[in-house]
Amino acid sequence: MNPTAFICATCGTQQAPAAAPPATCAICEDPRQWVPAAGQPWTTMEALARRHAIGWREVAPGLLGCGMFPDFAIAQRALLVRTPAGNVLWDCVALLDPATVAIIKALGGISAIAISHPHYYATMVDWARAFDCPVLLHGADRKWVMRPDPAIRFWEGERHAVLPGVTLHRLGGHFAGGTILHWDVGRGGILTGDIASVTPDRQHVSFMWSFPNWVPLPAAEVTRMGAVLEALDFDAVYGAWWDRVIPTGGKAAMRRSVARYVAAVTGPGPLGD
Template sequence: MTAFICATCGTQHAPSATPPARCAICEDPRQWVPAGGQAWTTMEALSRRHAIGWREVAPGLLGLGVFPDFAIGQRALLVRTPQGNVLWDCVALLDPATVALVKALGGLKAIAVSHPHFYTSMVEWARAFDCPVLLHEADRAWVMRPDPAIRFWSGEAQEVLPGLTLHRLGGHFAGGTILHRAEGPGAILTGDIASVTPDRRHISFMWSFPNWVPLPAAEVARIGAALEALEFDAIYGGWWDRVMASGGKAAARDSVARYIRALAGPEPLAP
């Protein structure tokens, strides 16, 4: 029995004798199935062609991602605190070098994942570090590999460790979550629930990014109100270059207003 990994989205599925017939994550209209059909790999095969690379993103914040890029290509963040480490979002690969490195850094107190596209091999990570995976219950149906390590939380906020709190924003998925880091001027870790744009001066929101389906204005306004209630300066998106080191609170406010203006039209959005 093998826990096969979808080559398109990176989601690891429950162990089976043969590759699954379908990937429900990819068949959902927020994602996509390649023209050539569904393809599968395994952790062993992935580790032969890829490795995990690390980079310091900010003090107490280490980025890790799969090189060369695999599936959606996101990077995760290891958040270090005096109370322990939390892995924010996840990647499909887990290799022995990464296990050794994370254990040398103190292991993991918890894993928290923003939304189903980044669930990837979260169960492998949880088992390696004997820690829980925190997911919002609204996205329970998208768990492709159930496991006792997965713990569903409900409501709008959930503390992970002192100074680290999950907030449900919804939007991209009903349980779409960000992680607020209260230390210093504050930061939010957003994956693509509130995605830092390539110009690194704005954030944006979509129901489907690859299929270019926006969110309704009322939903974006609700998300904007939730962000307004948080204190933060930096925004860390889901990819290496999607980081707003400062000015994030004002940028979020302006981005929400711009998005709603774009949906309403027809005035120009910017000079």
């Protein structure tokens, strides 16, 4: 049997090619994620292509979203940041089909892929090979790479310039290497995945160590994260899902959110009636 790069159907992470699926998914076994009661399910790129497709939407001028329909695994969508110096793919999805390759190549290809944290690594190696580009990951999360490849480049420290106007910042929190992308265009924007997760009201963000298992972060860590965000100039916040966008007023929303979070976890009591 030819080796297959199996994909976890719970988190969407692709594994190194093997003759059979792994016994477990290390990403899902970690207490930030979860394993279904029926056991760990696996799929392949070919199987996904039979049941899913990639859909596209313009999220903002110069910013295109692409995601899987119907939803798969965590159901995040990726963002293609378009700049005069090249395109950057922010975060990743598990499916990569010929139509998507053709669309992106027609738009100028991808200069680099940057990913917020391990839950969105998905099939990043297939994407990197299709567009002959590097994948930029923070070195603090290197142990979570399930499919090593020469295309993966680890960066260290607190800041990494990708292209003019596109910079990565380590925010931490959800993962030690949790990353956001600062996009210096217009009044500025940040792409946050769920490192600073836009809430359903689209007026706040929130922070968690584990979202599915409802484990919060310490107040001191969120205060530190807030200081990193305060140093950036931005108006818009683009979260991990289609409807999780704060199109304007994002800096004020971030300040309110950090203050609310710290008040909630430090007490002395409920925030309201």
